[in-house]
Amino acid sequence: MIMNAVQKDSGKRVVVGLTGRVASSVAAFLLKKQGFDVIGMSIITNIDENFAREEFYPKCHVQNLEAIKEFCQRLKIPFYATDAKSQYESEVIDPLLSNKLAGNANASCFNCTEMRIKIMFEKMKKLKADFIATGHFGKIHKSLTTDDFFVHSNIDHESDQSYLLSNIENQYLRHLILPLGELKQEEVIKIAKKFNLIVPNKSKKYNFCFREINSYGKYISQKIPKSLINAGQVINIDNSNTHGDHEGMINHYITERDFNFKGVNTSEEKDIEIVGFDFKRNVLQIGSKKNLTFLGTQLTHMKVNGNLERSKPIACFVKTKYSTKMNKAILYFKNNSSAYVEFEQKYYPLIKGDIFVLYDKEGRNAKVIGFGTVDQRGRYEPLDRVHEFRPSQGDEKFVPKEFKF
Known part of the structure; x- marks a missing residue:
């Protein structure tokens, strides 16, 4: 169930992030079964008493710490809890407030995932461990030609979470294990039920990072x-x-x-x-x-694979956290940090501030080649070098016939 590239590392020490949700519990179980020296770790980010209320609870936050401790005892692994309230406030909540006041999309999941990976990495070094692991549905592969590691999509597009890991730097990816990369969500649930890995929580109701809940505004209003x-x-x-x-x-x-x-x-x-x-x-x-439906957008604050040829348009697929489907597009670089994206079909919803993740292909095992933030939306005048671009035979229907604002 775990990637073959990881199996050879069995016996080494790994710090597993535990949230109390099924995915992270199964990830710890699989690594233990594989022969790793597993250490459980929970990151506490409940910065406000309102998080104790069901209506405010984001899905990735630890809700029942005692139940997680009991789970680790049953699995016979050590457990640590780390207080990250101040980091969560500065690295997730503050940017969230700024985006909200600017009318932009909520990108807190990206910031939160990055923060958690960095915290786990520091804990890994203190505990003299070799790896960190999470319950994300995605894959990590090492390049065959360089020393770089890349995020790839899960086998199931409906549960794929590779987009959440797209901004994780290489120094962390080389130590990150994703045990659920070859599993579908329903398979993970079956494993959890079969081996009694369900961690009881105070509530079965979870929200997705303050977005689609009425309490979102109530919580934010207390902070401004x-x-x-x-x-x-x-x-x-x-x-x-x-x-x-x-x-x-x-x-x-x-x-x-x-x-x-x-x-x-x-x-x-x-x-x-x-x-x-x-x-x-x-x-x-x-x-x-x-x-909120557009044929194109400008991306800013981009980070992309350094091996990409940027002098010509690049055929790619794009995805946001609001969608489960990859959309075919063409990427026109303006400079190293911004580009224009033209979609093959109209895209909805396209919200300023949203994060677009770029893939090299559609479907399973697609490699993340970069990401950027949605800025202006619409169609754009082409760059001079785009005029010089001539698609290879068979690609004509994939290239927009017009490229105007």
Whole structure:
């Protein structure tokens, strides 16, 4: 079940991140069964008493520490808990607040994953271990020609979490083991039930990093000045109609459909959702999904595989944390840190601040070749070097016939 490249390292010491969720518990079990010297570790990030309330609970946070300790005792492995509240506040919550106040997408999962990997890496060194491991559904492969390690997609696109690991640097990847890389989610659940690996939690309800929950705005509102939480108008940008007032845009998120504004009945108007925030006028914008559907976007703050040929367009596949499907696209580099992406088909939802992860192919075992942050959305004028590009035979239908803003 564990990659062959890892099996030869059995007997070595590995620190496994435990959240109390099924995936991390099964990861620890499989490594123990494989012959590794396993150490369990939980990272405590519950920075606020509200995290004890069910409605505020993100899915990756430790909810029942005592149950995890008991699990480690049953597995006969040592256990450590590390307090990371201050790091979580500065590296996850602060950027989250900045993005929220700018009306951008929530990229907290990327920041949180990176923070946790770094904490585990430091613990690995202190405990004189050789590896760290998590319950992410993805793979790590070493290049056949260089000393670099790359993240690859899981065998099941519905459970694949390779995008969460796309910003992890090589110094950490070379020590990272992903025991669930060849498993589907339902297979992991079967293993957990068969060997009684389910860790009991106080609640079965989990949220996804503050995004699709009403408590998101409530939590954020406690962290910012009250002066920034002002009521304002709600306007349908498709017809310019005004639908009463909102009680603060901080209480909402883009793509939200479960809201109640004057003159808007979401049960009847199923295509109406929140599509933007006009902070200058304090206007919350609603409309149809076409307002979040685009054929292209500019990516900034990019990090890509250093071996990529950037002088010509690159055929690739893109994915965000909001989708389970890879989308065919062409990447046009502007410089080392920004590029334009043209999709083969219209992309929804495309939100400023979202993270786009780039893959070399579609499906299982696709290699992550880079990632970037969504900036401007739309179609763009081509660069001069794009004019010089001539697709090879058979690629014509894959290249957009127009490339205009």
